Amino acid sequence: MEGEGYIVTILRRGEHAPHENGVKKKCSTVLLRGPSGCMVVNPGSVWDGPNLISSLKAVGVSNPETEVTCVICTDGRAENVGCMSLFHNADMMIVGYDIQKRGDIFLEHDFGDGIVPYEFDEHEIMALLAWPFTTTATRANWNGQLDHCGITGILRGYVVC
Template identity: 35%
Template sequence: MEGAETPQVIVLFDGYSKTEKNFMLANCSCTLIKGPPHVIVDTMTAWDCEKLRKALIANDLSCEDIDFVICTHGHSDHIGCNYLFPKAVHIVGFSISQEDIYFNHDFKSGKEKVISDKVTVIPTPGHTMQDVSVIVKTCNGVVAITGDLFEKEEDLHDDSIWKSAGSDSEELQMKNRKKILEMADFIVPGHGPMFKVDK
């Protein structure tokens, strides 16, 4: 069993995205980093509160136990249940806050935010210009929780998947995708199951 010194990455819900006739069905991956510190990455939509609460209880945690809420970017399917965690520090894209206090941190110039010696938030703009990814050092290797920098594993071989999901800068997104692929052993993408990086 992994102890407090080595965080455990638990994907609570796999994200998905599919186009129907007149609409799109989508929700993001939601990931628990079980520490301490305890971290939730991407809180899905505002309609997911009960299933998120239940998932935490199943992992012997409550909303009050969460120390950090990290949203890889500010789209509605990634921030919907942030309100469940009033005691946590919230990092939404490049913004860091707790209650009405906003902390200065220069993600824009590439500065990383260290959560612990095993958990770091790094700027990875592209999908939006304020995207971040969470890098976690675990017993099984480095896990990158990337939000929509990667939509799903299939977009490794088909660029049209991530490009069609929207990209504020395809050039930056390609650069940061490459960066993550070089550093990670596993990736939790924004709208698909976690996958192993084929080195």
Template identity: 25%
Template sequence: MKVEVSFCKQLLTQDLFHWKKEKKNLHRKKKCFKSKRSRAKKMSQGNEHQNKVIVLFDGYSEVINDSKMLANCTCTLVKGKNTCTIVDTRTAWDGKQIVDELPKHGLSTDDITHVVCTHGHSDHVGCNYLFLNAKEHIVGRGISNKNEYRSIEDETNYPIDDGIYITPTPGHTLDSISLIVENSDLSSKPVAICGDLYEKREDCFHELIWVGAGSDSIDIQKKNRLRIAEMAGVIVPGHGPKFEVTAEILAKLKEQ
């Protein structure tokens, strides 16, 4: 009887030893798997940069009477993989507001690499002087750095960064441009920062709003409005808050 008990204890001890060993091996494998999965996730995140579109100030426009109106443009910040772009710098009297706003997004005026103005009207270029460290100032299709000048060719896209580029969108003025931002935090489709190609969301339903704001070519502007709406998920207009491009908006634009 004593021999049988001793033998059973020995078997139990061996089983317990093997069980602990297997448990230890299983724990090691799980730890290794988690580590590999974590590294793979970090690598994936590192390869998928998301461009950030931040509207610093919403634009507006309001007719006071036949000879007077109030207006200022929408001002937008785009953080790319290698660049920081400010789009439409408002009037010359808005410098302090822009300087005070940028630190809220971890930036100063010296961190801006590109200044993009959708066209050359005074309410869109007023604070360009703040960004003298920028590599390029782009006003309409004109590109400058200090006293060097060149231009964006007709119907040619101009790259700024990964998934960020300028496309000509004449109409409001014949040299008007839009900044297109792909892979953004706002939409799965591109974001179009398009200045006065669109005044505001309401002009998708009331054509007289954008025509009344001035157009160097109504026909060309109509074509470009539809082209941008068909490609974009979100539009940042020249004088109003950003808006999503809906099926209703597309249908209205096709009617105009």
């Protein structure tokens, strides 16, 4: 699959809307398939598990619990990280700037400057970058801090996170 890039599938579009009891939030959930395997970006809240597994199976990931090799949460908000434990067989979990591999091994990577990406594969097809915001609300209040991560590279399709 070298040089082919990653196939991007939007499993769920996010939403952010007023609700009588607060604000309804759901993150966009994305599946990336490529040289480094199947990766789920922002798997959703703890209550999204059954729908996430169904969505993955519907797009050809027949055994999500074992086929997903990496889970990426662009930040640590509850609507992003709740389903991480569904993928306990994954080789890597990333939350914001924390990169954890199986066996409680944490990789050191300096995302602080927003320039040096974390590269997922030897082909340099996809990388994780520091990113200052994900929503219009945080863009309006941006204080110069890089507090989210974003994915860049040779992606066939598009990502909305």
